[in-house]
Amino acid sequence: MFLDSPIFPSDDGPAGIYIHLPFCRGRCTYCGFVTTPHDPLREEHYVRSVVNEMEMRSRSGDDLRASAGAADTVYLGGGTPSLLRPDLISRIIDGCTTNFRVLPQPEITIEINPGTASPAAMRDLLRSGINRASLGIQSLHDRELQRMGRPHTSGEALAAFQDLRDAGFDNISVDLIAGFPDQTRDTVRATVEQTLALEPDHLSVYLLEVKEGTKLASQLRDRGLTLDDDTAADMYEDICTLTSSAGFVHYEISNFARSGKRSAHNLKYWTDKVYIGVGAGAHGMTGRLRYANLSELDLYEKAVRNGILPVSNVTPMTPLERFKDALIMGLRLVEGIDMQAYGKRYGIDCPRFVHETVRDLEEAGLIHRSGSNLRLAPRGRLLSNLVFSRWV
Amino acid sequence: MKHIRNFGIIAHIDHGKSTLADRLLQLTGVVGSHEFRDQMLDTMDIERERGITIKSQTVALPYRARDGKQYTLNLIDTPGHADFSYEVSRALVSCEGALLVIDAGQGIQAQTVANFYMALEQDLEVIPVINKIDLPSADVDRVKAQIEKDLGLDPDTAVNISAKEGIGIEEVLEAVVHHVPPPKGDPDEPLKALIFDSHWDPYRGTIVNLRVFDGTLKPGNIIRFWSNRTTYRVEETGIFLIDRRPCPVLSAGEVGYVIAGIKTVSDTRIGDTVTLDDRPCLQPLKGFQLVKPVVFSSFYPISSDDYEDLANALEKLKLNDASLTYEKDHSTALGHGFRCGFLGLLHLEVVQERLEREFDLSMILTAPSVQYSLRLKDGTEIIIDNPAKYPDPVFIDESREPFIRASIILPEQYFGSVMTLCIDRRGVQKDINYLDSTRVELVFDLPLSEVLFDFYDKLKSVSRGYASFDYDFLEYRTTDLAKVDILVAGEKVDALSMLVHADRAYQRARRACERLKKEIPRQLFKVPIQGAIGGKIISRETVSALRKDVTAKCYGGDITRKKKLLEKQKEGKKRMKQVGGVVIPQSAFLAVLKSDEDE
Numbered sequence: 001m002f003l004d005s006p007i008f009p010s011d012d013g014p015a016g017i018y019i020h021l022p023f024c025r026g027r028c029t030y031c032g033f034v035t036t037p038h039d040p041l042r043e044e045h046y047v048r049s050v051v052n053e054m055e056m057r058s059r060s061g062d063d064l065r066a067s068a069g070a071a072d073t074v075y076l077g078g079g080t081p082s083l084l085r086p087d088l089i090s091r092i093i094d095g096c097t098t099n100f101r102v103l104p105q106p107e108i109t110i111e112i113n114p115g116t117a118s119p120a121a122m123r124d125l126l127r128s129g130i131n132r133a134s135l136g137i138q139s140l141h142d143r144e145l146q147r148m149g150r151p152h153t154s155g156e157a158l159a160a161f162q163d164l165r166d167a168g169f170d171n172i173s174v175d176l177i178a179g180f181p182d183q184t185r186d187t188v189r190a191t192v193e194q195t196l197a198l199e200p201d202h203l204s205v206y207l208l209e210v211k212e213g214t215k216l217a218s219q220l221r222d223r224g225l226t227l228d229d230d231t232a233a234d235m236y237e238d239i240c241t242l243t244s245s246a247g248f249v250h251y252e253i254s255n256f257a258r259s260g261k262r263s264a265h266n267l268k269y270w271t272d273k274v275y276i277g278v279g280a281g282a283h284g285m286t287g288r289l290r291y292a293n294l295s296e297l298d299l300y301e302k303a304v305r306n307g308i309l310p311v312s313n314v315t316p317m318t319p320l321e322r323f324k325d326a327l328i329m330g331l332r333l334v335e336g337i338d339m340q341a342y343g344k345r346y347g348i349d350c351p352r353f354v355h356e357t358v359r360d361l362e363e364a365g366l367i368h369r370s371g372s373n374l375r376l377a378p379r380g381r382l383l384s385n386l387v388f389s390r391w392v
Numbered sequence: 393m394k395h396i397r398n399f400g401i402i403a404h405i406d407h408g409k410s411t412l413a414d415r416l417l418q419l420t421g422v423v424g425s426h427e428f429r430d431q432m433l434d435t436m437d438i439e440r441e442r443g444i445t446i447k448s449q450t451v452a453l454p455y456r457a458r459d460g461k462q463y464t465l466n467l468i469d470t471p472g473h474a475d476f477s478y479e480v481s482r483a484l485v486s487c488e489g490a491l492l493v494i495d496a497g498q499g500i501q502a503q504t505v506a507n508f509y510m511a512l513e514q515d516l517e518v519i520p521v522i523n524k525i526d527l528p529s530a531d532v533d534r535v536k537a538q539i540e541k542d543l544g545l546d547p548d549t550a551v552n553i554s555a556k557e558g559i560g561i562e563e564v565l566e567a568v569v570h571h572v573p574p575p576k577g578d579p580d581e582p583l584k585a586l587i588f589d590s591h592w593d594p595y596r597g598t599i600v601n602l603r604v605f606d607g608t609l610k611p612g613n614i615i616r617f618w619s620n621r622t623t624y625r626v627e628e629t630g631i632f633l634i635d636r637r638p639c640p641v642l643s644a645g646e647v648g649y650v651i652a653g654i655k656t657v658s659d660t661r662i663g664d665t666v667t668l669d670d671r672p673c674l675q676p677l678k679g680f681q682l683v684k685p686v687v688f689s690s691f692y693p694i695s696s697d698d699y700e701d702l703a704n705a706l707e708k709l710k711l712n713d714a715s716l717t718y719e720k721d722h723s724t725a726l727g728h729g730f731r732c733g734f735l736g737l738l739h740l741e742v743v744q745e746r747l748e749r750e751f752d753l754s755m756i757l758t759a760p761s762v763q764y765s766l767r768l769k770d771g772t773e774i775i776i777d778n779p780a781k782y783p784d785p786v787f788i789d790e791s792r793e794p795f796i797r798a799s800i801i802l803p804e805q806y807f808g809s810v811m812t813l814c815i816d817r818r819g820v821q822k823d824i825n826y827l828d829s830t831r832v833e834l835v836f837d838l839p840l841s842e843v844l845f846d847f848y849d850k851l852k853s854v855s856r857g858y859a860s861f862d863y864d865f866l867e868y869r870t871t872d873l874a875k876v877d878i879l880v881a882g883e884k885v886d887a888l889s890m891l892v893h894a895d896r897a898y899q900r901a902r903r904a905c906e907r908l909k910k911e912i913p914r915q916l917f918k919v920p921i922q923g924a925i926g927g928k929i930i931s932r933e934t935v936s937a938l939r940k941d942v943t944a945k946c947y948g949g950d951i952t953r954k955k956k957l958l959e960k961q962k963e964g965k966k967r968m969k970q971v972g973g974v975v976i977p978q979s980a981f982l983a984v985l986k987s988d989e990d991e
Binding site: 018020075077205206207208209229230232233236253254268269275277282283284285290292313315325328329364366381382383384385386388389392 | 916917936938939940941942943944948949950951952954955957958959961962
């Protein structure tokens with residue numbers, strides 16, 4: 001076999017820390033994540049568990065061995081993290097710095113939903129060390145928001161953005177959805193234009209996928225609808241055009257940023273860095289294995305209380321598996337990957353591996369190679385699963 | 393012989409044939425309650441699921457009647473589908489009587505009448521059994537009136553039962569004892585026995601079910617099959633009590649089995665006469681026909697690695713299914729496979745389902761075809777059942793296709809819709825007989841190819857299940873054939889070609905293209921789908937290029953979920969076949985088979 005004898009990378013650099021905060025006011029129709037109703041008392045208990053889990057993970061050492069114990073990004077995702085009292089958020093961040101070696105000037109992001117944080121709370125968040133906000137706007141059409149089951153209006157979304165700016169957030173990302181059944185090309189374009197007028201620093205576009213078991217999945221079944229991929233593709237292309245003329249750099253399949261404002265945390269996933277997941281249903285990659293935490297809140301808390309790592313799945317990786325995962329994630333970046341560098345990291349003849357697994361897709365115009373650089377061709381971005389499926 | 397009764401059960405579908413059989417088994421103690429399950433005699437999954445009987449089963453019920461005497465009542469269960477009507481007729485020949493089960497609520501139905509006629513044809517004593525008398529909708533008096541009027545039977549002979557509730561079952565057995573005549577025959581005459589079914593047993597070879605009319609049969613005898621004159625030494629004779637029970641001799645009037653080292657069931661032919669080699673009978677039993685497949689389709693394994701497995705599986709099925717034929721076949725598009733012959737489409741589906749379930753095979757089937765007879769310009773005659781072997785039309789002098797003569801009995805109110813159906817299927821009306829004030833018999837000559845494809849289902853649907861359908865092969869008639877080819881991305885896919893009547897060619901080509909468009913997933917490039925006759929394109933659809941197959945985000949680093957989706961996609965591709973540059977799913981080949989109406 002041409003794969004000599006693959007090895008794990010010797011150095012993985014600082015890690016990212018992801019913390020899952022599953023509390024929500026309601027459940028959006030399309031959401032397939034671990035969520036649970038907002039409940040201040042439970043939130044307090046939960047935060048205690050989260051901090052305890054961090055302690056366990058830092059003591060076990062496994063998670064951080066590859067990153068020499070250092071982390072430089074923290075991401076509070078959910079759920080709706082902004083529903084938590086600011087002092088609880090502060091305790092989580094303290095938990096990070098106490099248990100992990102957080103490097104200076106870390107990127108610390110919190111996901112915020114419109115209508116869930118007061119201007120005062122926003123200022124508290126900044127004070128606790130948070131320096132990046134990811135605002136879930138999704139759409140600026142009230143009817144679409146209703147269909148999505150979002151518990152806020154477009155007015156609240158615009159206000160929330162302004163509040164964040166006023167509070168002093170200088171790094172705000174906005175989440176939008178495209179391809180939702182009730183959206184049209186026009187409404188999406190209008191949402192994007194209005195959003196760009198707010199001058200956010202970063203934009204994430206979620207091309208809707210219907211997950212089994214969600215309310216949306218059953219609604220679509222009842223209405224006899226399927227998603228229209230062509231329209232979604234049109235929307236995506238519109239978004240690429242609009243963001244580019246507004247000065248954004250399209251740097252990942254569904255992410256756009258102003259200069260210097262790429263998501264450092266999400267880049268961990270795309271550039272083969274390790275990350276620690278904490279909280280119910282969180283995922284982590286330690287360099288040698290992947291794990292998923294228990295997603296049921298009670299079970300999760302019970303495990304932590306009993307001093308057991310609250311994992312439901314641990315999947316050890318071989319160097320080859322991690323290498324293939326790294327290709328899949330790395331090619332999501334518009335700039336692609338450096339095959340020589342990846343090959344060297346894993347002791348694999350990467351150009352040859354690529355040649356033998358996806359050469360025909362290069363001929364079909366989905367990927368592009370020049371020298372040591374491998375990237376998706378623009379057409380390949382929307383068809384990237386065809387490329388990636390060669391590596392599972 | 394006085395204490396033997398041979399009988400079958402016939403019924404309209406759902407009137408309770410299998411339930412009654414179950415009760416008879418229970419009451420006579422052939423099965424205890426602990427080993428009992430519904431549809432006891434239907435042993436194949438497919439039979440249970442579809443509620444149909446495909447293979448006959450026989451069971452000897454021991455019964456002490458009210459007259460104090462011990463009887464053996466041989467129940468011969470028969471298949472219940474038009475594909476197997478010859479088998480049914482042979483099974484009925486082995487009986488002296490039949491229970492005609494009639495639903496007390498629904499009364500006499502078309503199939504009841506059709507079955508009744510079939511029983512009369514074999515001179516059977518028919519005992520009407522009115523079932524489901526416990527239902528609120530039951531109207532026994534009305535059914536009795538129908539029995540007298542429609543069947544001309546004495547309604548007082550009818551037995552009222554509820555098979556479900558176990559009411560009246562003993563009366564049924566008494567009626568069998570008293571109304572079904574004991575078998576006739578002479579044990580001292582030369583052996584004359586009828587093969588009415590056969591099964592394959594991996595340890596014993598073919599188990600032949602037979603009815604002895606004259607003479608005796610015992611282990612050590614050398615028997616001879618009349619039709620092919622092959623001889624075998626009898627190893628074992630016996631009767632059926634769900635399982636086989638050996639007995640030292642089978643005598644005139646008895647029903648049982650014989651094991652004689654027969655290698656495959658193909659050597660035994662249903663309807664054939666078995667006699668002794670050293671003392672043969674003078675004449676065979678009447679009514680023997682060689683059962684020939686009438687519909688042909690090619691089976692290709694989706695993965696070419698499975699070819700050997702498919703070959704082995706077909707060989708195994710063939711052991712137990714004399715009417716299945718197969719030979720090697722090759723398609724440019726699909727590689728190596730088998731051309732298989734069947735008694736009808738149900739038979740085809742049963743074989744396909746068994747291959748998939750019992751042998752875990754994934755296959756692609758080509759459009760079923762009948763056998764056409766072609767006279768070429770050079771005077772030679774050829775028989776074609778495979779579109780791939782259809783010669784260039786310039787060499788064909790005349791094409792002929794098989795016709796059947798169909799007898800359809802139906803209540804008058806469905807006359808119009810059934811006529812329309814028959815005419816639409818290129819039928820030629822031959823006769824109309826008014827059976828009584830409400831029922832009509834339509835006699836139509838129909839092309840077999842038009843009848844094979846869902847005609848029966850269609851007939852049932854336009855007549856709400858009332859029409860009965862029976863047919864006999866008639867003759868080959870001149871026809872105007874056309875071969876429709878399907879091109880995918882400019883390449884002819886031979887496995888999608890079909891032979892159709894010229895008048896239908898355009899419609900069939902258009903439908904095939906429309907269906908394929910729905911079934912073929914979007915690919916990296918635009919895929920034109922064309923229907924053609926000769927070189928001429930007569931229909932076209934286009935599968936537009938795939939634009940979006942992307943996972944939007946990997947939230948929180950959950951790559952596992954994404955990989956699972958990708959793996960699922962990959963798994964799905966395994967059920968697809970790469971033809972030229974295009975990936976065609978198995979379902980696309982099936983979709984083309986479907987008739988015009990079922991959308």
